[in-house]
Amino acid sequence: MIVKVREKQTGSKLCAVCGQDNPFGLHAHFYTMEDDSVVALFRFNEMNQSYPHRTHGGLISAILDETIGRAIWATEPKCWGVTMKLNVEFHKPCPYNQDLICVGHITKSTKMTFEGEGVLYTRDGVMLDKGTALYFKLPLEQAVAGDESIKDEDVNVMYPDDVTEIDVPGK
Secondary structure, eight states: OOEEEEOOOOOOOTOOOTTOOOSSSSSOOEEEEEETTTEEEEEEOGGGGTTTBBBOOOHHHHHHHHHHHHGGGTHHHHEEEEEEEEEEOOSSSOSSSSSSEEEEEEEHHHHHHHHEEEEEEEETSSSEEEEEEEEEEOOOHTTTOOOOTHHHHHEEEEEEEEOOEETTOOO
Protein backbone atom coordinates (compact mmCIF):
# COMPACT_ATOMS: atom_id res chain seq x y z
CA MET A 1 0.00 0.00 0.00
CA ILE A 2 1.27 3.47 -0.86
CA VAL A 3 1.61 5.63 2.28
CA LYS A 4 2.51 9.32 2.26
CA VAL A 5 5.60 10.56 4.05
CA ARG A 6 4.74 13.16 6.68
CA GLU A 7 8.39 14.08 7.25
CA LYS A 8 11.88 12.77 6.92
CA GLN A 9 13.65 12.20 10.23
CA THR A 10 17.07 13.49 11.11
CA GLY A 11 20.03 11.21 11.71
CA SER A 12 23.27 11.20 13.63
CA LYS A 13 26.53 11.64 11.76
CA LEU A 14 28.25 8.46 12.96
CA CYS A 15 25.39 6.24 14.15
CA ALA A 16 25.91 2.61 13.11
CA VAL A 17 22.36 2.53 11.71
CA CYS A 18 21.50 6.02 10.42
CA GLY A 19 24.90 7.71 10.22
CA GLN A 20 25.47 8.79 6.65
CA ASP A 21 29.06 9.72 7.58
CA ASN A 22 29.81 6.31 9.09
CA PRO A 23 31.74 4.29 6.46
CA PHE A 24 30.70 1.03 8.18
CA GLY A 25 27.07 2.01 8.91
CA LEU A 26 23.81 0.95 7.32
CA HIS A 27 23.08 4.50 6.07
CA ALA A 28 19.37 4.01 6.76
CA HIS A 29 16.94 6.82 5.97
CA PHE A 30 13.93 7.13 8.28
CA TYR A 31 10.52 8.59 7.48
CA THR A 32 7.53 9.42 9.68
CA MET A 33 4.49 8.30 7.73
CA GLU A 34 0.97 9.73 7.64
CA ASP A 35 -0.32 6.74 9.66
CA ASP A 36 2.18 7.46 12.53
CA SER A 37 4.42 4.52 11.59
CA VAL A 38 8.10 4.94 10.81
CA VAL A 39 9.76 3.44 7.75
CA ALA A 40 13.47 2.81 7.26
CA LEU A 41 14.89 2.42 3.76
CA PHE A 42 18.34 0.83 3.60
CA ARG A 43 20.39 -2.17 2.51
CA PHE A 44 22.79 -4.45 4.28
CA ASN A 45 26.09 -5.18 2.51
CA GLU A 46 28.56 -8.08 2.45
CA MET A 47 30.41 -6.58 5.45
CA ASN A 48 27.22 -7.25 7.46
CA GLN A 49 27.18 -11.01 6.86
CA SER A 50 27.20 -13.91 9.26
CA TYR A 51 27.03 -17.00 7.06
CA PRO A 52 27.72 -16.35 3.36
CA HIS A 53 24.82 -14.52 1.70
CA ARG A 54 23.10 -14.01 5.07
CA THR A 55 22.95 -10.86 7.19
CA HIS A 56 24.13 -11.15 10.80
CA GLY A 57 21.29 -11.34 13.33
CA GLY A 58 22.83 -8.59 15.46
CA LEU A 59 22.52 -6.13 12.59
CA ILE A 60 18.96 -7.24 11.90
CA SER A 61 18.26 -6.59 15.60
CA ALA A 62 19.88 -3.14 15.31
CA ILE A 63 17.65 -1.97 12.44
CA LEU A 64 14.53 -3.27 14.18
CA ASP A 65 15.56 -1.56 17.44
CA GLU A 66 16.27 1.76 15.73
CA THR A 67 13.07 1.71 13.67
CA ILE A 68 10.82 0.84 16.60
CA GLY A 69 12.57 3.39 18.83
CA ARG A 70 12.13 6.17 16.26
CA ALA A 71 8.40 5.44 15.91
CA ILE A 72 7.77 7.47 19.09
CA TRP A 73 8.74 10.61 17.15
CA ALA A 74 5.50 10.31 15.15
CA THR A 75 3.51 11.40 18.21
CA GLU A 76 6.20 12.68 20.61
CA PRO A 77 8.88 14.31 18.42
CA LYS A 78 11.07 15.45 21.34
CA CYS A 79 11.08 12.04 23.04
CA TRP A 80 14.16 9.81 22.92
CA GLY A 81 14.25 6.23 24.08
CA VAL A 82 16.80 3.97 25.71
CA THR A 83 16.20 0.30 24.90
CA MET A 84 15.27 -1.78 27.93
CA LYS A 85 14.17 -4.97 26.18
CA LEU A 86 14.35 -6.20 22.58
CA ASN A 87 12.86 -9.45 21.29
CA VAL A 88 13.56 -10.52 17.72
CA GLU A 89 12.06 -13.36 15.70
CA PHE A 90 14.16 -14.47 12.73
CA HIS A 91 11.84 -15.94 10.11
CA LYS A 92 13.82 -16.08 6.86
CA PRO A 93 17.44 -15.57 5.87
CA CYS A 94 17.99 -11.86 5.35
CA PRO A 95 19.88 -11.04 2.15
CA TYR A 96 22.41 -8.28 1.69
CA ASN A 97 23.07 -6.02 -1.33
CA GLN A 98 19.30 -5.70 -1.73
CA ASP A 99 17.00 -2.78 -0.91
CA LEU A 100 15.05 -3.49 2.28
CA ILE A 101 12.34 -1.77 4.29
CA CYS A 102 11.71 -1.84 8.02
CA VAL A 103 8.39 -0.62 9.46
CA GLY A 104 7.85 0.28 13.11
CA HIS A 105 4.96 1.55 15.19
CA ILE A 106 4.17 2.22 18.83
CA THR A 107 1.81 -0.15 20.64
CA LYS A 108 1.84 1.49 24.10
CA SER A 109 3.11 4.74 25.57
CA THR A 110 3.13 5.81 29.22
CA LYS A 111 4.73 8.72 31.02
CA MET A 112 8.05 6.87 31.47
CA THR A 113 8.15 4.12 28.82
CA PHE A 114 6.95 3.12 25.38
CA GLU A 115 6.61 -0.18 23.53
CA GLY A 116 6.51 -0.96 19.85
CA GLU A 117 6.71 -3.49 17.07
CA GLY A 118 8.76 -3.64 13.91
CA VAL A 119 8.88 -5.81 10.80
CA LEU A 120 11.68 -6.17 8.25
CA TYR A 121 10.66 -6.81 4.63
CA THR A 122 12.18 -7.15 1.21
CA ARG A 123 11.04 -4.31 -1.06
CA ASP A 124 8.66 -6.72 -2.79
CA GLY A 125 6.88 -7.45 0.52
CA VAL A 126 8.40 -10.69 1.80
CA MET A 127 8.45 -10.59 5.61
CA LEU A 128 11.91 -11.56 6.89
CA ASP A 129 12.05 -10.78 10.60
CA LYS A 130 10.08 -9.00 13.30
CA GLY A 131 10.62 -7.64 16.75
CA THR A 132 9.10 -6.00 19.79
CA ALA A 133 10.82 -3.61 22.16
CA LEU A 134 10.41 -1.65 25.38
CA TYR A 135 12.12 1.73 25.87
CA PHE A 136 12.66 4.11 28.75
CA LYS A 137 11.79 7.69 27.78
CA LEU A 138 14.76 9.99 28.20
CA PRO A 139 15.44 13.49 26.90
CA LEU A 140 18.49 13.67 24.65
CA GLU A 141 20.25 15.97 27.12
CA GLN A 142 20.10 13.21 29.75
CA ALA A 143 21.06 10.42 27.35
CA VAL A 144 24.34 12.21 26.55
CA ALA A 145 24.79 13.94 29.93
CA GLY A 146 28.37 14.53 30.95
CA ASP A 147 29.80 14.58 27.43
CA GLU A 148 30.28 18.22 26.51
CA SER A 149 31.80 17.28 23.14
CA ILE A 150 28.42 16.16 21.73
CA LYS A 151 26.73 18.93 19.77
CA ASP A 152 23.18 19.11 18.42
CA GLU A 153 24.52 18.97 14.86
CA ASP A 154 26.07 15.57 15.65
CA VAL A 155 22.72 13.95 16.47
CA ASN A 156 20.21 15.98 14.43
CA VAL A 157 21.50 16.01 10.87
CA MET A 158 19.08 16.34 7.98
CA TYR A 159 20.01 14.43 4.85
CA PRO A 160 17.39 15.73 2.38
CA ASP A 161 15.87 13.68 -0.40
CA ASP A 162 12.72 13.81 -2.49
CA VAL A 163 10.84 10.79 -1.06
CA THR A 164 7.15 11.74 -0.65
CA GLU A 165 5.49 8.33 -0.51
CA ILE A 166 6.56 4.75 0.08
CA ASP A 167 5.03 1.43 -0.91
CA VAL A 168 4.82 -0.10 2.57
CA PRO A 169 4.36 -3.88 2.81
CA GLY A 170 1.87 -5.21 5.33
CA LYS A 171 -0.40 -2.15 5.18
